[in-house]
Amino acid sequence: MKSYKDSFYQHICNLQDEICNRLTILDGKETFLEDKWKRPGGGGGRTRIMTNGHVIEKGGVNISGVHGTLPPQMVEYLKVSNNQFFACGISIVLHPKNPFVPTVHANFRYFELYDGNKNVVDQWFAGGADMTPYYINEEDIKHFHLTWKEHCDTYDLDLYPTFKGACDEYFYNSHREEARGVGGIFFDYLRPTSTHSSDMWHQFTVDASHAFLTAYEPIAKRRQDLPYTEEQRDWQEIRRGRYVEFNLIHDKGTLFGLRTKGRIESILMSLPSHVQWKYDFHPEQGTEESKLLDVLKQPKNWIE
Amino acid sequence: MKSYKDSFYQHICNLQDEICNRLTILDGKETFLEDKWKRPGGGGGRTRIMTNGHVIEKGGVNISGVHGTLPPQMVEYLKVSNNQFFACGISIVLHPKNPFVPTVHANFRYFELYDGNKNVVDQWFAGGADMTPYYINEEDIKHFHLTWKEHCDTYDLDLYPTFKGACDEYFYNSHREEARGVGGIFFDYLRPTSTHSSDMWHQFTVDASHAFLTAYEPIAKRRQDLPYTEEQRDWQEIRRGRYVEFNLIHDKGTLFGLRTKGRIESILMSLPSHVQWKYDFHPEQGTEESKLLDVLKQPKNWIE
Numbered sequence: 352m353k354s355y356k357d358s359f360y361q362h363i364c365n366l367q368d369e370i371c372n373r374l375t376i377l378d379g380k381e382t383f384l385e386d387k388w389k390r391p392g393g394g395g396g397r398t399r400i401m402t403n404g405h406v407i408e409k410g411g412v413n414i415s416g417v418h419g420t421l422p423p424q425m426v427e428y429l430k431v432s433n434n435q436f437f438a439c440g441i442s443i444v445l446h447p448k449n450p451f452v453p454t455v456h457a458n459f460r461y462f463e464l465y466d467g468n469k470n471v472v473d474q475w476f477a478g479g480a481d482m483t484p485y486y487i488n489e490e491d492i493k494h495f496h497l498t499w500k501e502h503c504d505t506y507d508l509d510l511y512p513t514f515k516g517a518c519d520e521y522f523y524n525s526h527r528e529e530a531r532g533v534g535g536i537f538f539d540y541l542r543p544t545s546t547h548s549s550d551m552w553h554q555f556t557v558d559a560s561h562a563f564l565t566a567y568e569p570i571a572k573r574r575q576d577l578p579y580t581e582e583q584r585d586w587q588e589i590r591r592g593r594y595v596e597f598n599l600i601h602d603k604g605t606l607f608g609l610r611t612k613g614r615i616e617s618i619l620m621s622l623p624s625h626v627q628w629k630y631d632f633h634p635e636q637g638t639e640e641s642k643l644l645d646v647l648k649q650p651k652n653w654i655e
Numbered sequence: 656m657k658s659y660k661d662s663f664y665q666h667i668c669n670l671q672d673e674i675c676n677r678l679t680i681l682d683g684k685e686t687f688l689e690d691k692w693k694r695p696g697g698g699g700g701r702t703r704i705m706t707n708g709h710v711i712e713k714g715g716v717n718i719s720g721v722h723g724t725l726p727p728q729m730v731e732y733l734k735v736s737n738n739q740f741f742a743c744g745i746s747i748v749l750h751p752k753n754p755f756v757p758t759v760h761a762n763f764r765y766f767e768l769y770d771g772n773k774n775v776v777d778q779w780f781a782g783g784a785d786m787t788p789y790y791i792n793e794e795d796i797k798h799f800h801l802t803w804k805e806h807c808d809t810y811d812l813d814l815y816p817t818f819k820g821a822c823d824e825y826f827y828n829s830h831r832e833e834a835r836g837v838g839g840i841f842f843d844y845l846r847p848t849s850t851h852s853s854d855m856w857h858q859f860t861v862d863a864s865h866a867f868l869t870a871y872e873p874i875a876k877r878r879q880d881l882p883y884t885e886e887q888r889d890w891q892e893i894r895r896g897r898y899v900e901f902n903l904i905h906d907k908g909t910l911f912g913l914r915t916k917g918r919i920e921s922i923l924m925s926l927p928s929h930v931q932w933k934y935d936f937h938p939e940q941g942t943e944e945s946k947l948l949d950v951l952k953q954p955k956n957w958i959e
Contacts, residue, residue: 386935400934410932419920419931526913593927599903600913609904610828627927631690631920632705632714 352471356437359461359476363414363441364397367561369433370412370443371399374566377571380405383412388614389439393419394437395505398617402624406452406575411620420588422611433472435465440478441560442604445567447626451493453484453532453568453576454594456621458604459560460551468642474549476541476556478561479514481522482570483594485587487642489653491570492533496653498566499536499559506555507547509514513537524597528646531597586640588627595622656768656775659857660741661763665778667718667745668701670864674716674747675703681875686708687716692918697723698741702921706928708877710756713922714749726915737776739769744782745864746908748925749871754891756876757788757795757836758898759871760925762908763864765857778853780845780860782820784867785826785931787836787898789891791946793957796837797875800957802870803840803863810859811851818842823954828901833902833951839870888946892931899926 369381381404389395396415401407415440426434440460447454457480464473482495496515503511518537523530536559541552596619598605606616634640675687685708693699700719705711716752721745730738744764750760763785768777786799791913800819807815822841827834840863845856902925912922 402934409932411934448741526919530656586931595899595930596903596923599900615830616935619900619932620934624933625927626715626899626930626932628717628923628926628930631923 352474354463354471355461355474355476355549356439356463359553359557360416360439362557363439363459364558365411366441366462367397367399367414370564373568374407374412374445376409377405377568377575378404381407382487386439388615388617390415390417390419391544391615393417395615396612396614398620399435400620404448406447406449406571408446408448409537409620409624411443411617413442413617413620415439415442415617423498425607425611426435428607431463431464431473433466435469436462437465437601438462440522443563445571446591446623447575449569449575449577450485450579451488451577452484452571454623455479455482456480457535457563459556460646472475474542474550475539477539478556478559479518479535479561480566481518481519481532481537482567484588484641485576485583485590486639487646488570488574491574492653494569495533495535495566499564500654502562503536504556506551510555511536512540517651524593526600527593527596529593529644530650531594531647532647533653536589536651585627586634587632588623588625589629590643591623591626594627595626598622656778657853658767658775659765659778659780659853660743660767663839663857663861664720664743665863667763670844671701671703671716673716674745674868678711678714678716681755681763681872681879682708682710690921692921693953694719694721694723694917697721700918700921702924704924708752710753710875711749712750712752713777713924713928715747715921716923717746719743719746719921729915730910732911735768735777737768737770739773740766741769742766744858747867747923749875750895751875751879752877752925753881754789754883754887755792757786757873758895758927759786759838761864761867763860765860768888773787778846780853780856781843782860782863783822783839784840784863784870785822785823785836785839785841786871787894789887789894789947790943791950792836792878795804796957797880797901798873799837799839802866804958806863806866807840808854809862814859815840816843819956821943823846826901828897830904831897831900833897833948834954835840835951837950837957838882838954850896890938891925891931893933893936894928894947895930899930902926923959 383399383401385396394417398413417588418437442458444456459478466472471491500511518534521537539622543549685705687703687705690702698721702717705714721740725738746762748760763782770776804815818840822838825841847853
């Protein structure tokens with residue numbers, strides 16, 4: 352079985368540079384600080400964080416490449432039959448300052464497993480991107496989804512509906528009975544099939560990762576300097592609380608990281624800098640705030 | 656088997672009144688707002704919340720009494736053989752405004768199970784109290800622990816060391832390798848033994864619940880008006896982030912509530928109103944902030 356280890360790892364290294372450069376230009380004030388770290392069990396990562404920018408209040412663009420022996424718990428979770436693994440990926444979470452700029456998350460990753468002779472015996476690509484707005488701007492949401500649809504459609508017209516549905520299902524705060532945001536795409540275990548080769552999934556995932564800036568940059572650019580009130584900022588911080596709830600209660604990536612003793616600060620870079628929990632807070636009916644909640648109650652098709 | 660259902664429920668109703676009255680006097684500015692709620696499966700509760708007080712930035716004093724059929728998951732978790740249950744308790748979480756006043760949590764509860772003829776076949780008391788300071792004042796911590804030790808010692812000299820140890824073990828953020836706070840006492844499954852009857856555990860739990868104000872009120876009183884800086888407030892909000900992490904990742908009560916579809920706003924009243932996550936923040940060595948971290952690294956005996 353052909354390995355994509357080196358090519359995909361090289362890709363995410365380059366992409367981290369590109370995304371950080373572009374986001375630094377977008378922000379116009381702050382730059383990314385870098386922390387390199389090593390994993391005791393094998394491998395490590397390069398965490399890059401921007402704090403208190405003009406546009407980005409807190410943002411991380413992280414890569415990691417880890418290898419070693421999977422704990423039995425993870426062998427069971429992944430439903431695989433080998434425990435020697437390599438995994439690498441890029442993970443992006445941006446919490447903007449302005450409540451009219453949505454929070455965004457994306458990650459793109461590759462996983463492979465080996466037999467006793469270090470031959471690759473299983474491999475898959477995975478990833479996705481989803482957006483969490485504080486105010487509904489249909490233009491933004493349509494642009495975000497259209498970017499992902501156009502990307503998917505290049506490969507197979509069935510992919511966007513499938514991966515969009517998987518995204519709605521995954522990023523769901525079941526204890527609140529509401530979506531985390533307005534979705535995007537989510538895909539996992541992209542193994543070769545009769546119609547889609549691993550070469551194709553490799554290219555699909557690389558292209559998806561390049562589409563991230565196309566999907567998000569224009570939205571940030573057109574909303575970043577809109578004036579906002581203290582009440583709108585409070586609303587953003589309250590909604591960020593739901594983001595924290597999702598990541599700490601439901602997100603499999605976060606829980607996986609915590610369970611496998613990953614680097615805590617790199618995992619929890621996804622948490623926003625300022626957050627509020629107000630007891631039983633409900634926006635008034637008919638307001639822009641309540642419009643967001645209506646949208647989060649029922650996943651919607653954003654592209655006709 | 657004698658039921659403590661009515662007497663303990665009456666006790667927590669009265670105690671909720673008493674604690675809310677005393678905390679309202681302590682605060683001097685705000686009062687508690689009350690929400691009564693019903694549980695679809697049986698029973699309900701009375702949630703009381705204070706927000707933006709002079710002393711208490713966000714605080715809840717909640718009681719609930721619920722009954723019905725335990726989901727199979729809970730039967731397994733509790734390791735019991737009957738699924739008809741009644742449970743009631745009082746739960747208190749206070750997040751003060753001033754960083755020199757510790758956050759405090761306490762709960763006291765009673766659980767019973769029935770056979771097919773509605774006879775009580777199993778019963779236990781449970782509860783505890785723990786304190787989470789932002790700055791170490793040994794005088795405060797000693798007073799808190801001494802209150803619980805004196806309470807326990809009235810019944811059995813072995814209880815305080817056992818329940819103090821259980822508290823240190825339970826309120827631990829394993830992913831950070833640090834304690835949530837400076838502990839207190841924690842006890843669960845207090846069933847009758849050859850030396851301790853259910854009558855005794857009933858009285859023990861009632862007395863413990865009365866000790867809450869004794870343990871906490873003097874600390875709040877002597878620290879509530881200390882001047883503090885913006886940096887000290889930031890530190891408090893960062894540490895509150897750890898409180899959120901504990902409650903959403905580790906706390907069994909929270910997870911139980913979410914899994915059994917309890918009232919979300921009553922469960923999550925435990926989350927502080929304003930919270931910060933700063934990437935990889937470490938206080939400077941030798942500061943008062945770093946002194947707290949030293950204490951949280953290793954549980955300590957506060958009473959010689």
